Amino acid sequence: MAERAFSATRLPGFAMIAVAVFLVLYLPIFTLVIFSFNDANSVAIWGGFSLRWYQIAWANDAVKEAAVRSLIIATSAALIATTVATMAALGTTRRAAFKGQTLIYVIINQPLMVPEIVTAVALLIFFGFIKVTTGYQGLGYLIAAHSAFCVPFAYLPIRARLEGMDLSLETAAADLYATPWQTFRKVTLPLLLPGIIAGAMLAFVISLDDVVITEFVKSGGQDTLPTYMLGQIRRAVTPDVNAISTALLVLTVLLLTVFFLLTRTRD
């Protein structure tokens, strides 16, 4: 009998370790979800099923405001970051290799590598100057900051999609009388769309749960959902935080499922 190829699944203890890893990863989240339906006032003692904390959270205007703000910032940042990322991906894959290409990759992916706290402090100081000189205090700073760190998350799936795309399709379109713009509209963009949507969703999710940069950049009264929750926990841990977290979790899981379905390679 031929020797079988090495496979980690046949190592002793593989199943046990796998189960342990999944427990560590998901048990806290399950606890959070279950206790968001807790009737008791405590975050740790079960007192029967109820939707009470969801109602309390929903009735809280501060929560609603923060949620709307989060959605505005995440949507704007996702749109801006995806547009920039699409252009960057087209520029780095749809042409011959050029000098400084590696440098450009590094610059585009820089937010993945630089510690977030460094960016946060830098933005605090940088936006400070602008606030003093222009007097503008609006959401623009948060949107700009979020757009910037979302670019690499949007860029990666778009670039992956472009690299898997046959270049001869665009050549064929040009051969069949399509102008460069028509080629982009009729061939490149429709084929790229799953990648663009996936990139936008990833950017949206990343923006939605950002705490560090938001905390540093936001002006007074500009809490997003995560920074609001952080503020709440500093005072007293109430179970409505569980409810908000669970709602965010559901939204994120939904978006990531769509992301997965879109980026899955079709047979």
Added chain:
Amino acid sequence: MPNADPYDPGRAVGGWLVSKDVAVEVRNAVKTFGQGNSALRALDDVSVNIRKGEFFTLLGPSGCGKTTLLRLIAGFETPTSGEILLDGKDITQDPPNRRPVNTVFQSYALFPHLTVAQNIGFGLEMQGRPKAEIADVTANMLALVQLGAMAQRKTSQLSGGQQQRVALARALAPRPKVLLLDEPLSALDLKLRKEMQIELKRLQLETGITFIFVTHDQEEALTMSDRIGVMSAGRIQQIGTPRDIYTRPVNRFVASFIGESNFLSGAVETGGVRLSSGDLVDAAGTEGRSGKVTLAVRPEQVRLTRAGEPGALPATITGWVYFGTDTHCHLALSDGTEVVARLQSPATGDAGLEKGKSVALRFAPGAAQVLGD
């Protein structure tokens, strides 16, 4: 002058004369890739006239420049120097979307997000033709390539042969002046390839469109083409009808790339060529030649006769290989020069081909061809 086309009436000596019958004219096209020492000269001063309505094949081994020449005509590349004319008009600098020339790609390059019908109508849509006309032409094209039932399918649901037909229909739909085909049959299996060869020839005759076909398959070239341009090392070695190319190869490359040949060295004398074995044979192409030359003779044009027959070349059988329809007999002339004769296999027995037997051979009249350098 390997690039000269002696059969082409469109060219005058010492200048350029564009005939009304010429669809595509390539003038002194040079294409180099890269720069400096690593520069690759893919096309080296290529000139060729392709006539209206003809099935013209560019034949050569991979890397000979045939696909580069096709891409220059399509507009995917611009020549480093030289010109390309379509119907007498210089199109060298025109982008592909402004050239009335369509391509069938080796990979087919069908649009995966469009249906078969949308793929076929794409060119017309981009030209801004009315919807009714697009629907009309698309229906005609689907019928022409016998895919009427597949109109609403996605291209990924089709077999290789069907995708090939869609690619053809898509390229033919806008009625291009010239259709370029880049090894379109190479991805198909043998049986399907034979069918598509017949299909392509039929489409070309029915549409009357000039076809420029690129292939490395000599059989494909010989069976389908009106004329063939044989390419090697970025140059056109010979242009002619399949018969010209096969029976009158101009040089050793053409003689060995298309079919098999016996190469015999000798010297031109009055009355023929004196082979190194001392035998004098009649040969075509001795005019204006003197001194040492190479003769090419096709194996099927070598006849065996009894030893001692007057005028025949004495030879010894060194071996034979049975191929079914024919038998290849390996012979040695008196000085040891090897000659292969392709003999029709007899119904029974081995035709008396014993190793070591003394025989004689002669070449069929007109079969021996003097090659250029």
